[in-house]
Amino acid sequence: MRFSNDIVIRNLLEKQADQNPDKVYMQQVEDGGSFTFKALYELTNKIGHGLQVVGVKQGETVLTMVPIRLESVYLWFGCSTIGAIEVPVNIAYKGNMLSHIVNDSRAKIMFIDVSFVERVLKEIENLSYLECLVLLNCREEQLNSFKVTTNVEIRLWESFIENVPNTQPEMETPIAYSDAACLLYTSGTTGPSKGVIWTYAQGYENACAGASYLDGNDTFYSPFPSNHISQKLFVYRFLDTGGKLVIRNGFSVRSFWRDIRKYQCTGSGLLGAMADFIYKQPESPDDADNPLRAIFLVPLIKEVNEIRKRFNLKVYTFFNMTEICPVTFMSDEELNKNQSCGLIxxxxxxxxxxxxxxxxxxxxxxxxxLRPQEPWVFMRGYWRNPGKTAETWQNLWMHTGDVFYKDEEGHFYYVDRKKDAIRRRGENISSMEVEREIIAHPTVLECAVIGVPSEYGEEEVKAVIVTMNGQDLQPKDLIEFLKERMPYFMIPRFIEFVKTLPKTPTLKVQKTSLRENALNQETWDREKAGIKVK
Incomplete structure (x- = not known):
């Protein structure tokens, strides 16, 4: 057996507080606030006691809705101190999507930043289980105005943690590595969002596999939200190794290198469009003069080797999703020979x-x-959704919903999400491959490619494009550029230029939104323009 209960958050934090009490574990970019391991240990113990006072028991859920700040970490650890299950809510959610998660989680208490509380109060009549809101960064006069609008108990954060001890709460049953560490709700594309039951073993395996190239001497730059595995993975890694986290409230291209240099960060990560944004910034003579030594890049972009050379850093990649842990891995050394997701x-x-x-x-x-040989390193299932759990584990294999191909040496190459693959007149088209070629145009900042219904049956290819600094790009000029780079059947028939693409907090494009009104008045049609590609 690879795991023991020593890897649960409560026990790891106790160990670090004992061995490295005065070492800074995490620091906030915006205000410079920080926590040592000892200070964090004592605060999270107070949170645990506070939860016990209001009746939260081991195995029960606790909602959190806070910005990407230090509280996004210490609230999770506070829940874990008594074996409660944190449910971090995407801070962009509102209306029905917010109500669904609050109700589905069955949580009685919610920690929420005051900037988001109005969204919850607007839905309060639709919330069946919520009994208490604990407001962070809230003034007394604001609290009184909120209390008028609801019968749900509303209290200040300061009152929640006062008059409770900072010693570790007692437990009747030890927390096990197979227990749920949190619920991470995945974006619903064909139905409501599903809560992934993320175990401590899964978190630890994520940390060991996805960040094996970073240790206790490293400082990691994290602009990732608490409802995303990219934050959870590295929070867990540096809790285990004793390294340091530098947390920023969201990714910023302009601030990235400034923050890296100021806080001497040696590790970070780039997801989706982040890498393109960084790469397309104007080159500077001091690009290579930075403390960053390693990043994870998911997925790889074509310019990965240019990024490695230009910024003098190592790149690692892997395939992962909320329901699993990294099942492939590709080291920087291997990227010289093969730009895949790696071997299993x-x-x-x-x-x-x-x-x-x-x-x-x-x-x-x-x-x-997929199938793991070690138990509990994949999700326990979907929260209160045995039907979807069984569907995902059809024939006792975890179905990822992602399409790949494999070469003779066993390297896996990501093609597309199964639902995002486009079928045009008998040809299977990877939206990601089309996007890569469009982004290669010097005027294009980013794009998203989707399939839209065709009058000839199946689908046609549409590209939604954002240009660099709003520069003008004629559709016919883009088509001419693409003719030399891709098969005729992959060249988009439809093109639309927009100022921004709809995204999640981790800058993942929300293609579902683009499909809702795909053939709108702003969409250019290659066939109507009389342009032939074959």
Whole structure:
């Protein structure tokens, strides 16, 4: 057995507070606030006692809705101190999406920043289980105005943690590594968001596999929200190793290198469009003069080797999703020879299959399905959703919903989300591959490619594009650029230019929103313009 209960957050934090009491564990960019391991240990113990006072028991859920600040970490640890399950809420949620998570979680208490409380109060009549709101960064006069609007108990953060001890709360049953550490709600594309039951073993495996190149001597720059595994993974890694986190309230291209240099960060990560944003910044003579030594890059972009050379850093990549842990890994050294997601890690089984779960030949695309050899390193299931859990584990294999192909040496290459793959007149098209070629145009900052219904059956390709600094780009000029770079059937028929793309807090494009009114008046049609590509 690889795991013991020593890896649960409560026990790791106790160890660090004992061994490294005065070492700074995390620091906030915006105001410079920080916590040593000892100070964090004592605060999270107070949170645990406070939760016990209001009746929260081991295994029960606690909602949190806070910015990307230090509280996004200490609230999670505070819940974990008594074995409660944190439920971090995406701070962009409102209305029905917010109500769904609050109700589905069955949580009775919610820690919430005052800037978001009006959203909850607007939905209060629809919330069946919520009994108490604890407001952070709230003034007394604000609190009184909120109390008038609801019968739900509302109290200040300061009152919640006063008059409770800072010693570790007692537990009737020890927290086990197989227990739930948090619920992470995934974006709903075909239905309401589902709560992934993320275990302590899963968190620890994420930390060890996804950040193996960073240790207790490193400082990690984290602009990731608490409802995303990119934050959880590195929070866990540096709790285990004793390294330092530098937390910023959201990713900023302009602030990235300034923050890296100011706080002497040696590690960070770039997700999705972040890498393109960084790469497309004007080159500077001091680009390579920075303390950053390693980043994770998911997914890889074509310019990965240029990024490595220009900024003098090492790049690592892997395949991961909320429901699992990193199952592939590619080191910086291996990237010289092969720009894939890597080989399957030891301890996991993987297949690429068709719609009937039959394995496809090497070199052919298929959905990635997985099985771990160690228990609890994948999710326990979807919260209160046994039907979706069983569907995902069809034939006792975890179905990722992602399409890959594999080469003769066993390297896996990501193609697309199964639902984002486009079928045009008998041809399967990867939206990601089309996006990569469009982004190669010097005027294009970012783009998203989707499939739209075709009058000929199946789908047509549409590109939604943001240009650099709002520069003008004619659709016909882009088509000419793409003719030399991709097969004719992949060249978009429809093009729309927009100022911004709808995104999640981690800058992942929300393609569902783009599909809602895909063929609008702003959409240019290549066929109507009389432009042929074949």
């Amino acid at each position: 890690r030891e301890g996991f089984e993987a297949r690429l299959v068709d719609d009937d779960d039959q394995e496809v030949p090497t070199g052919k695309v298929g959905e990635l399905i």
